[in-house]
Structures are given as C-alpha cells and as structure tokens.
Amino acid sequence: MKASQFFISTLKEAPADAEVVSHQLMMRAGMIKRLGAGIYNYMPMGLRVIRKVEKIIREEMDAAGAVELLMPVVQPAELWMESGRFQAYGPELMRIKDRHGRDFIVQPTSEEAITDIARQELRSYRQLPKNFYHIQTKFRDERRPRFGLMRGREFTMKDAYSFDRDVESAGRSYDNMYAAYRKIFDRFGLQYRAVAADTGSIGGERSHEFQVIAETGEDAIVYCPTSDYAANIELAEAVALLPSRGAATQVLTKTRTQGKSTCEDVAALLSLPLAQTVKSLVLATDELDQHGSIVKTQVWLLLVRGDHDLNEVKAGKVEGLKGGFRFATVAEIEDHFGCKPGYLGPIGAKGVKVVADRTVAVMSDFVCGANEADFHLTGVNWGRDLPEPDLVADIRNVVAGDPSPDGQGVLAIQRGIEVGHVFYLGTKYSAAMNANFLDENGKPKLLEMGCYGIGVTRILGAAIEQNHDARGIIWPDSIAPFTVVICPIGADRSADVKAAADRLYGELKALGVDVLLDDRGERPGAMFADWELIGIPHRVVLGDRGLKEGQVEYQGRRDEAATKLAVGDVVGHLKGLLKL
C-alpha cells in the first residue's frame, strides 16, 4: 500500500472524553472515530487491525473444526422469549419494534439463534459433535459506554457454539476450543493468561477467561509463577494461612478503642499486626412467600482476617447464601448485635449464623469488635470464648503471597483485560428451547452446549493498553495495520531516494510483507511521529546521504535508536525479523 492511496489522519491531542490510553491513542492515530456514545467508525487504519485479528481467529477456528456461518444482527424477540432472556436481560438488550409492531432485538450474543438452528439441523447423534461460529456485529446498550473500544455499545465479537451428545464429549469440545484459543492468543503476540473463572448461576466447573495482561485492566488475575495455576480472583481458592489453630495464650480482654472502627486503626492503636484482627461483615437473607413478601429474615456474620477482603462471589456459594443475599441494614445490625457497625464481633450476637473464613477459623488470640461502641476484644479464642463458627468456608479474596491451592508455590496477582471466554453451558439453552437430537437408540436427548467468545474489537484496546509508550502504540507484528513502513526522505528532490524506496517496496511486497510506502512527502519529523503514534513495528528510512554511502536505517518500534544497514542487507534483515 502507498500512503497516498490510503487514508492517514493523526491528531496531536486526544479528545477530552478519552479516559484511557488505548482510547486516546486510537483516536489520535486515526483508527476509530466517534459516531455516537459507545459507537465508533472503524477508520481504514483501525479496520486493518480488526481484519488481521479476524483472520487469525478464523484460521484457528477452522483448523479446530469449527464451521463459520453468519447469524443476523436483528433477531426476532420470540426466540429470546423462549429462552427467557427477553425478560431477564437488562436494559443492555436493545429492543425494537418493526413496522408491524412485532418485537425484535439487536443481538448482544447469539445463543438463541444458534440453538434454533441446532434444533432444526442437528437431529441425529451422527451429526455430533458440531461447532458453529460467526464473527458479527453485536450491540449492548451499556449504561455508561466508555474507554473507546473497551466498553463500547456496538462491537464485533466472534462467538462459537458447540453441540455435543453428552457431557464427556462436551468436555472434549471445550478442551478443543481452549487449545484453539491458546493458539489464537499466541498468534496475537500479546501477553495473556487463561484463567479459571466463576461459572455463575449456570454451574458446572468449566469456564476460562482469556485475559490480556495490562496494568490498567479491570480484572484481577491470580496465578502461580511456579505452576500453571491461574484463576480470576472471583474464583481463585484461598487456603487457610495457618496449618492448624494455635493454643490460646492470652486472656480475653475488653479494650477501649474509641473512634477506631477499622481493623487498621485498631491494630495501629494496639500495636498489633493487622493479621491478628478479624473483620465482621453482616449479611441478610430473606425468605419470601409466593407473593414475594418477606416472611423471614436470617442475619449472617461473615468473618475474614483484618487484612483480607470478603469475596462476594464466594460468599454466594456458601450453603444458605446461594439463593442470594444482601448486606444487612443498620437496624437489623443493632437488633442482633446491640451495637452500631464499627465495633461488631461474634461474641454475644443473637440469632446470627457465623461463617468464618478458613484462615479466621484457625486463628487464636485474635482481636474483634466487642459489640459495644468504642470497644474491641483482644485475646479471643474459638471454643473458649465463643462457640465454633456455624460454617467455615473460603469467603475471601486471595492476596499476593498466599500459597497456591495446587501446593506448587505462592500466588501472585496481576491486572488483566478479559477478551475471550470459553464456557460450558450444559443444557441451559437446549432445555429452554427444546433442542433435542436422537441418540443411538432413537431416543431424544438434549444437546450439550458450550459457548466461546472473543471480543474482536476489544482486542485492539487491550493490545494497546499492554503495548504503548510515550510516543504511541506498539503493535505486535501479527496484528499491526502495516508490518513495515518505508520512509523515504526527500523523495521529491532525489530520484535515487525515490527509486530505492520504490525498489524496496516492490521487493517486500513480492515477499508478501504488508508494507506501506510513505509517499506523502511529509517532513521526516512529522512522518516519524505519525508512524510511531500509529505503532508500525518496523521502519526503514532512506535518505540521500545514507544511500550515497550505500546505507539505510532500520528501527524497530521498541528500539532505542536506528541501526544502519547496507542497502543490500535490509530485505534479508527484515526477513529474519519477520521469520519469512
């Protein structure tokens, strides 16, 4: 491609509404252009990246035996009523009526449409397993679209759906997709981690997120550097930090801690380690009658160590809390603890179920609230000062340095951006939509399903969050809008420069390199600034002076400085770098 035949539009300043670096840089590099809130034009420079991402996905999905089709953007609401999601999906689901007043939706995902295809097309066990995918425009009417392509409303997603005859085969389909995703993310050239994730209300054990590592990521990823353990923080198992409970050595003592309502403040006041304190969190569960009125409320006290945080996803898996919980009101707290929040503890609370985190359950001589304003208790010991907890469970977030649950080392935490997800769905949709096949005995059975998404346009944002510097974007080779840019200096004045640039351009094109020749006639400074902002990984500069000495300059986007190369060596040098 020659720059004069393309469209390049860079900005010195990012618009004020661009809050994160990927949004700022994509706007400045002319990759996207805002059409409305969370709705972007993909400009020519950005579209090239999208196409490269799509091509990698398509090649690996095809290689994994998935078959591409294309389901509509606008879908009849009937299917979504069958699955129950027309009602259950929040305002993110964009609902429309057609000219006849019939309900439609703009698809945020395609479980319903693919299940409708499957129940018509996959009639026999002989046709299974089958995996269909499409790469299609999606729409989610986010309440607050932001961060450019990271949380837009209209976006491109690859979603695949597997259909299997039984759970075991569905597991193989899942593993197959997991392996394909590894190849896809490897080819993107991004640092990423596949992490086990919570399966939410659907249940089952199979869910992995593909997280692109970036300091700015919204998600906390837990991993063990010395093993392959990796999980989303929602799921990562926190083990007890002591092998067993120590014997009591202190006397239970009530201590004045006026105005000190946090564990941190109490530990500081008492000159004790924070790890000796216990935090009290009060939840409530409501039992409803058939009309939805509350007939009974149970109050729960959850205890985590003072330096730990409650993990609400884990709390939601505790027996008794699975049906949903809320934080207790101040009135409920006063009722059961005889005390305002800030000085709560397990001793003397009435009608409360106590759930201790695994670590809290093995603590001794700990500190907790006295259920009396401005007082805490020290030297608290289970069994001696209060009964054993009603339940012991993993209800906290892991912290860096915790032992890995696989026993293979110590956990670390980093931030990530979720760009892919593989998920075992089971029969959630096939049951709701009656998607059967006939097994070997001619008996109808529900299709076992899995779904597998990749946020195509989100990849761009994540790649930039991970790979940028003060000058701009740094694309990995495989998804850069152009792999190599040739910058001739003064081609309008020097026939030699022009000829050398054209020759190099021709040679690289002939090798299949995605090369751009910058024939715009810009001054060197402006030209370099553009390509550094846009993030082309490899740059070759040709100037009259250098050519007289038979030299050109090569600079990788991450290189500190340019390297001088003999004119005759530059193609070979690039072939080596690009592994051609």
Next chain:
Amino acid sequence: MKASQFFISTLKEAPADAEVVSHQLMMRAGMIKRLGAGIYNYMPMGLRVIRKVEKIIREEMDAAGAVELLMPVVQPAELWMESGRFQAYGPELMRIKDRHGRDFIVQPTSEEAITDIARQELRSYRQLPKNFYHIQTKFRDERRPRFGLMRGREFTMKDAYSFDRDVESAGRSYDNMYAAYRKIFDRFGLQYRAVAADTGSIGGERSHEFQVIAETGEDAIVYCPTSDYAANIELAEAVALLPSRGAATQVLTKTRTQGKSTCEDVAALLSLPLAQTVKSLVLATDELDQHGSIVKTQVWLLLVRGDHDLNEVKAGKVEGLKGGFRFATVAEIEDHFGCKPGYLGPIGAKGVKVVADRTVAVMSDFVCGANEADFHLTGVNWGRDLPEPDLVADIRNVVAGDPSPDGQGVLAIQRGIEVGHVFYLGTKYSAAMNANFLDENGKPKLLEMGCYGIGVTRILGAAIEQNHDARGIIWPDSIAPFTVVICPIGADRSADVKAAADRLYGELKALGVDVLLDDRGERPGAMFADWELIGIPHRVVLGDRGLKEGQVEYQGRRDEAATKLAVGDVVGHLKGLLKL
C-alpha cells in the same frame, strides 16, 4: 475442505413460502435458513459464496483506489435529522430508542455517516478526490419481505462514497467506479448490463444500474444489440416512430363503438391497426396554498399511441408536471371532457393541457375517443381537426423494435435484477450537512459526492435466477461455494478409491483450488444430487471400476454427461478449465 468437517444440509422440498427459484434453491441447498420474515441465517454453504463475492468487490475497489472503513450498524438519529431523512424516509427506516430514550436508526445506507466523517476529515482540496467504502449489514423494514435474499430486510451491501472538489472531478470519480463495477461484474461471471437510469429528484445525468440478466427480473432493460446503448426502461428515450407527419387523407368521422373502450377493442372493431389509435390518459396537478390546501387544479390529457404505454417517470419530467401529479378523478374527467373514461379524446375537451407523445404528434388520420359514450373519432388530424398539442414530449415506454436513440440500430428489451448502482449525488448531502473543504484560495466549497452500491447478498439470488436448471443451482466458478467437488464411490470399501481421492484432493489444494472432498460416505445418487443442487461447477468422480482402468470421470455442472479422463490427466484438465 472435507465434507465431514463442513456442514451440508440439503432438502428435497423447498418451504411453501419460497416463491422464486433462487429462494427455493438456496433453501434446499442449505445456503440460507430463515430466522424471521426477511431475515436469514447465512449457513456455511451460503456464507462461502458471500465471502467470495465480497473478496472480488474488495479487490477491485482497492485497485480502483477506494479505501475501506466500517461504519456502524446502529447510528444516532441526529445525523439523519440533519439530512432530513429521519423524517422523509418511510417506515423502511428501522428506528430505535436507546435506554436513555435517545433516537437511533439501524442503517439502511450510510450517506449521513460518511458525510459526517468527510466534513471532519476532508478539510483541504489536497485530500481530494477520496473514495471510502464499507461492506456492512443493512436493514430495510420492507412492508412485504419476500423472494429470499432478493428482497430481504437484513442484507449485506457494499456502499462507496466519493468526494471531489468539483463536478468535473466528480465525473472522473464516477467513471472510475463505473469501470471498477465492470471489472467486478465481469469477475462474478454473470451476464449483466450496465444501464443508464433515472436520477429521480436529485437530478443530474449520472446514474447507472448494474442489472443481472434474468427472465424473472423485476426491471425491464432496454438495449441496442448493435451499439452500446442501454438504459432502464424508466429512462430509455423513445423517439418518434415516423420521420414527419403525413398529410390528412381521411375525413373526420364519428363512429359508433359501443362498449369498446380500449384501443385494442376499437382497432379490432374497425379493422384498423392498433398503431393508428391514440390512448388518452388524464392527469391532474394541484396548486397548494401555504396551509397545504388546494387552491387550483389543472387537468392534463396525455396522449400515447394505442400500442404504447405511458411512462410515469418521463411524464414527471414534463414542464408543469415536475412538481408531482396524480391521475384525475372521474368527476374531474366528466367536468372537463363531458364524458366518462373510455371514450376520451383531445377534441372538445375544455380547460385541459394536451401533451402528445412524440409519435402521437406526428400521426395523421388517427383514431381517438369522441368524448361521448360509445363513440370514437376516425381520420383525426392535428391542425385541421384540433389545435396542435400544448406540449410534445417523450412520455411513453420504448418497445422492442423501436429505433435506438443513438441511431445505431433497433432496441431490444430484456428483464434484469438490479444488483449495483452508481450515482452522482452532487451536493445533496454535503449541502444539508455543511460538508465543506477549503479550495486553493482558502475558500470553503461544498464537497461533490457520488455513491456506489452493490447488493452483496442479492448477488446470490440474482446469480441463481440466471443460472439454474431442474437439478439445482449452477454457480459461476468465481463465486461457487467450492470450485471442484471430488466424489469417491465406495471409499469405505476400497483403499484404492480412498487413496486416489485423497491424492487428487491434496494435489488440487496444493494448486490453490477451492476443492471439497465428499468423505461423507453417501451413496452416489444422493451425493450427485446434493452437489448438483448446491451447484458446484466441476465434479470428479472416482470409482473402483474406473480406477482399475486408470480412469476417473469429470463432469462440468452444465455438461450433459461425464467425460472419462485418465487419472494422470485430471489435474491438467482442471488446470485448463480453471485457467491456472
């Protein structure tokens, strides 16, 4: 591709709602699957055709210097209010509100979005000309979606938009796109015609439709087989069929023609050629006041020869009718002609403006209604029996056999399906949306625009309407879902057959041929029926018996019978056919 890794689903019968052959065959061949009225899933077999169509379009658009981007499906209504189309567009425009109650539309086309980009990005004459295109999902909420992909609601369109500094440059951009479209349609391998088309209310002289020739087409295409004249029937110029008016030779006579109210009946009754009769059509134009009330109505009598039809598009270009017209009411007709419809004519009509078609204006001794029930006049002559017409104009449809307006032969008419359109827009959108650039003198000027569409998914329907037989679809090589299918017979029983099929598959793949190996193990009859229905252009059959004699069978989809080829010759034979 191996069939076992793909998805093939054929039907013996088409669904009842499939009215046209392309719809029936696409459903039967498993290319599309209905999701809702006018909304289809593109199944794997159909998607392959779409991708090939898109690839050809993309390559030729890029070669023509157009730059690809991608504009959103869901667009803010504000832009459409600026252009006036949010109000003016009928119920085909799908309107939505987002969660905050803001108006959006699902794009039926992208003039507004691209003009919004252009007014921000194309600021200087130095950036012009520029042509942007995208291939994107469109939605038009047709009142009565039908004919499968021919008149669906959701469809894929390539739309390109050119921006130029002046009319002359816009003409060059138009010519450039016209030439690119020729290449695109040549590559599709379809019989087509580029025909001049009416420009409607936008005006200007530049509009061409690309029509795929098919007997079932909705459009009538006029062309001259001995010249390159071609036009949509709405536009095709009808010349006077006589060089000049002959002298009057008959006496004006009133003749009883009881119950004969059509020209055909009158000509038969009087044993005269239909070409001697004149048909009367009565129109009316209303002058409105500022409140939209009618203040004055003018009645018009339009005269065409008895064997000709009125062309309403042409009538709408007659001075006085340009502002819009309607057919007159019976009351208005009786008022001005003193007679009910059926026996109307120009003689004695009061307060009526008479517009004669060019041919009528040079007729002599003609027959027309007498403005008296059950009577016609014969031997009517202009000047002698009635004044010369107020206006003479081309107001009829051409008919086959008419002289070509370029004087190079005689016109023929065929049916076509419109699948492409190039259109000079002028400043319609740039004026409405204030899309300026700065010229050499730093003065703002409106961008001159053109738009260029190809109905990507419609191409599939049109290709099938043109190319099918009783057994199924006949795809041109360039857009077939697979170019070659290999059908091994009894590969499960014969290792030789399996090995030969695998070898041929490997050889063709290595040559870059898009080949499918049918490894499903179907019986020959079912296998052949599938591929003839699906329409794969080239088939190679390998069987045990033939292989023992060193032979395989080749059959082109249009061939009456198979040709025996030596095993060693088949690749060479296919290379020849596919021009590799």
